[in-house]
Amino acid sequence: MGFKKLIGDQLIRSLMITSKLTRSIRSLYYKIHYHFKTPKKIQINSIMRRTFKSKSFITIPNFLDKEQINLVKKELKEEKYFSISDIRENRNNNRLIDLINNKVYWYEYPNSIFKQYNYLKDKKSISNSGILKKVEDYASQLNKLSMRVETIECYLTKPVEEKIFNSQWHKDGDHKSSIRCLIYLSNVNDTTKGQLQVRRKDFFEEFFGDEGDCILFQNSILEHRGINTCKERLCLNIKLCPGSKPLRNYIYDYEINYQGSLFW
Numbered sequence: 001m002g003f004k005k006l007i008g009d010q011l012i013r014s015l016m017i018t019s020k021l022t023r024s025i026r027s028l029y030y031k032i033h034y035h036f037k038t039p040k041k042i043q044i045n046s047i048m049r050r051t052f053k054s055k056s057f058i059t060i061p062n063f064l065d066k067e068q069i070n071l072v073k074k075e076l077k078e079e080k081y082f083s084i085s086d087i088r089e090n091r092n093n094n095r096l097i098d099l100i101n102n103k104v105y106w107y108e109y110p111n112s113i114f115k116q117y118n119y120l121k122d123k124k125s126i127s128n129s130g131i132l133k134k135v136e137d138y139a140s141q142l143n144k145l146s147m148r149v150e151t152i153e154c155y156l157t158k159p160v161e162e163k164i165f166n167s168q169w170h171k172d173g174d175h176k177s178s179i180r181c182l183i184y185l186s187n188v189n190d191t192t193k194g195q196l197q198v199r200r201k202d203f204f205e206e207f208f209g210d211e212g213d214c215i216l217f218q219n220s221i222l223e224h225r226g227i228n229t230c231k232e233r234l235c236l237n238i239k240l241c242p243g244s245k246p247l248r249n250y251i252y253d254y255e256i257n258y259q260g261s262l263f264w
């Protein structure tokens with residue numbers, strides 16, 4: 001048993017090293033792609049880019065327009081949600097830990113998660129609304145690297161009785177250039193709670209905002225967690241990775257909390 005584990009660990013370690021090498025080459029390609037091929041429709045100013053670089057996050061008020069907000073809210077209210085059987089049947093419930101950074105790549109949700117969240121199943125109309133293209137544009141310009149949407153999670157967070165935090169402080173196990181874009185579709189304030197918190201050695205901040213406001217943050221670098229909400233909260237949570245290909249349809253088939261390619 002011990003020997004098998006040792007071999008397994010060594011194998012994963014060597015794969016991680018190989019992937020680091022290929023990553024550097026791909027990063028260079030995505031940098032070139034960004035400069036010559038990525039359309040830049042929105043002009044991001046240097047203050048925004050500097051803030052993102054120094055704090056690993058920026059917030060953008062009114063990121064979505066009224067029409068886009070209403071579209072996503074309508075979808076969420078129609079209740080085409082994932083069920084426990086969707087998650088359990090289609091999913092490889094592995095938990096794979098990066099041995100070098102001790103990060104979780106796949107998180108096995110407990111069934112009780114459905115008491116706290118409703119995850120929207122069909123996200124095609126969200127993609128068609130232009131929201132994802134806008135997010136990609138921002139993320140690419142912030143990183144100066146071509147970025148592409150990897151996963152979309154659209155969910156309704158339910159109020160829970162217990163006075164506990166709905167997640168522990170953590171970093172996501174994605175590529176270090178990955179970015180998460182969290183868009184509130186409900187007003188989140190000191191009364192409703194349900195805010196995202198981020199922290200680093202030198203700061204701690206909470207993200208309160210109105211519907212349509214968003215935060216873009218480096219999810220693999222910045223520690224973050226969500227706080228229990230006192231009022232039903234609607235949210236759109238998009239993860240972006242370096243990439244140049246157009247949006248892949250199959251991202252909609254992935255279930256909740258898919259962490260992307262381990263060996264990106």
Ligand SMILES: [Fe+2]
Pocket residue numbers: 170171172219224
């Ligand atoms: Fe996270």
